[in-house]
Amino acid sequence: MKTKNFLLLVAAVVVLFNFSSCKKYPDGPSFSLRSKTDRLTGTWKIVDGDNYNNDVDITFTFKKNGDFNL
Secondary structure, X not given: OHHHHHHHHHHHHHHHHHHHHOOOOOOOXXXXXXXXHHHHOEEEEEEEXXXXXXXXXXXXXXXXXXXXEO
């Protein structure tokens, strides 16, 4: 009986890790009520500074209709 419970536990762990590793977007949420377009819409600012004081600030503004400004 112990062997059966152990195998069942191992199978459950394998299934759990298998489902947790499969995501459509690696950096995104695993579940969202907002669409891809709604998650992208808005103003995004990229700030990149290095050791040479070459700070770069880039701002993107994405609109819901697909247009964007840089």
